[in-house]
Amino acid sequence: MxxxxxxxGDKELIKTALTHPSFTKENNLPDIENYERLEFFGDSVxxxxxxxxLYKLYPxxxxxxxxxxRSILVSDAILAKVAIKIGLDKLIILGNSEEKQGGRKRExxxxxxxxxxxxAYYFSGQAKNIEKFINDYIIIYAEDIDKHFEKYNxxxxxQQYTQGQDKTRPEYIVTSVSGPAxxxxxxxxxxxxxxxLATAEGSSKKEAEQTGAYEACKKLGIIE
Numbered sequence: 001m002x003x004x005x006x007x008x009g010d011k012e013l014i015k016t017a018l019t020h021p022s023f024t025k026e027n028n029l030p031d032i033e034n035y036e037r038l039e040f041f042g043d044s045v046x047x048x049x050x051x052x053x054l055y056k057l058y059p060x061x062x063x064x065x066x067x068x069x070r071s072i073l074v075s076d077a078i079l080a081k082v083a084i085k086i087g088l089d090k091l092i093i094l095g096n097s098e099e100k101q102g103g104r105k106r107e108x109x110x111x112x113x114x115x116x117x118x119x120a121y122y123f124s125g126q127a128k129n130i131e132k133f134i135n136d137y138i139i140i141y142a143e144d145i146d147k148h149f150e151k152y153n154x155x156x157x158x159q160q161y162t163q164g165q166d167k168t169r170p171e172y173i174v175t176s177v178s179g180p181a182x183x184x185x186x187x188x189x190x191x192x193x194x195x196x197l198a199t200a201e202g203s204s205k206k207e208a209e210q211t212g213a214y215e216a217c218k219k220l221g222i223i224e
Contacts, residue, residue, distance in 0.1 A: 006124075045115075092109060200212035
């Protein structure tokens with residue numbers, strides 16, 4: 001799947017991009033053999049091409065608006081969703097402990113590996129394919145983010161509101177995890193001032209929290 005999207009790549013770099021730090025730690029391997037360095041570089045590659053494509057897509061939008069959209073597009077939530085769509089989550093090389101703790105479904109792990117893959121293929125001379133991938137798989141979320149930014153940024157909006165009211169933050173309590181291990185459903189309560197503002201579900205804890213925060217914001221009248 002990766003070759004179909006990105007073309008030929010340096011096999012050693014790609015293997016490194018797929019190797020989680022838990023694997024190198026468990027096997028006493030050097031840190032340079034896990035994805036962290038490539039993730040560092042791939043993050044810049046992702047932001048460069050995302051910025052370029054947004055610049056062209058929204059020729060009349062000011063810098064602030066473009067930055068807001070980009071911040072969501074390059075978030076772990078979007079990157080993990082995209083990575084799962086192309087099957088990248090199944091390719092990550094994890095340590096045994098991280099695997100047992102559900103690391104293969106952890107958004108941060110999946111997102112970091114995708115950034116590292118972008119770095120690996122950039123070094124492999126596949127800049128054009130990377131740009132096409134970002135346009136086809138990531139930029140497609142831009143329009144919905146632009147129209148419904150509050151939905152994607154609800155946790156920050158809710159926190160700004162509660163801290164402005166009494167200097168406290170809302171709590172997100174996981175009340176249940178159901179479904180099969182490969183497709184869990186998290187249920188979360190959003191609590192503030194000892195009141196449950198909302199209950200929401202999601203395929204990850206972060207997704208449930210974001211949905212719950214959005215519902216809480218609507219209940220409090222912060223957003224429509």
